Amino acid sequence: MIQRPLGIFIVCCLIPLALAYTAIKLEWLPEHTTNHGQFLQSELRIPHFQASDDTLWTIAINAPDSCKSQCDAQFEALKNLYVALGKHQKDVALAVLNRTTEEFSLNNYLNYGLDAKLRPASLYLVDHRGLIVLQYQYFNDEEKNRIEHKGLLKDLKKLLKYARSS
Known part of the structure; x- marks a missing residue:
């Protein structure tokens, strides 16, 4: 019973890290910035x-x-x-x-x-x-x-x- 909240916590931490890693590797970064200079x-x-x-x-x-x-x-x-x-x-x-x-x-x-x-x-x-x-x-x-x-x-x-x- 204690294992389930721990598993959910680990999954919730790993999913954003995996998405960030994928975005960096596939170069999904924005092409422009909001500054004018x-x-x-x-x-x-x-x-x-x-x-x-x-x-x-x-x-x-x-x-x-x-x-x-x-x-x-x-x-x-x-x-x-x-x-x-x-x-x-x-x-x-x-x-x-x-x-x-x-x-x-x-x-x-x-x-x-x-x-x-x-x-x-x-x-x-x-x-x-x-x-x-x-x-x-x-x-x-x-x-x-x-x-x-x-x-x-x-x-x-x-x-x-x-x-x-x-």
């Missing part, structure tokens, strides 16, 4: 990154000095993205990567140098420890950029929602 190929951290205590995420733009018109367009888009965050602005900081000259107003931006090869004028989501998580590349087509920026907003709002629930 691209994950970086390798882990990349910003050295000496300093986020304030209430900042959860940072939007960084890679703006080397050689990037002029593209970066100027991205700076304008970044200002609009920041406004679009609305009540979430307090949780998000803005940063500039690889800019040595200050031709523009850096009033809201933190400035960091980075040795890694990053695409000029691309936007990056950085967590509160300085880990670059997602990349949103710059396109010469304005419509593609608008779609990329909407994706960044969706990803960021989803990440902020998850941060609040944990």
Whole structure:
């Protein structure tokens, strides 16, 4: 009589394990993800990154000095993205990567140098420890950029929602 509950318990544990093993072996994994940005190929951290205590995420733009018109367009888009965050602005900081000259107003931006090869004028989501998580590349087509920026907003709002629930 005691054997039957033990047998049911073992079967209930083995069936999910067998299904998971089968799914992995037969490559039944999803082909896409829900994020709109691209994950970086390798882990990349910003050295000496300093986020304030209430900042959860940072939007960084890679703006080397050689990037002029593209970066100027991205700076304008970044200002609009920041406004679009609305009540979430307090949780998000803005940063500039690889800019040595200050031709523009850096009033809201933190400035960091980075040795890694990053695409000029691309936007990056950085967590509160300085880990670059997602990349949103710059396109010469304005419509593609608008779609990329909407994706960044969706990803960021989803990440902020998850941060609040944990």
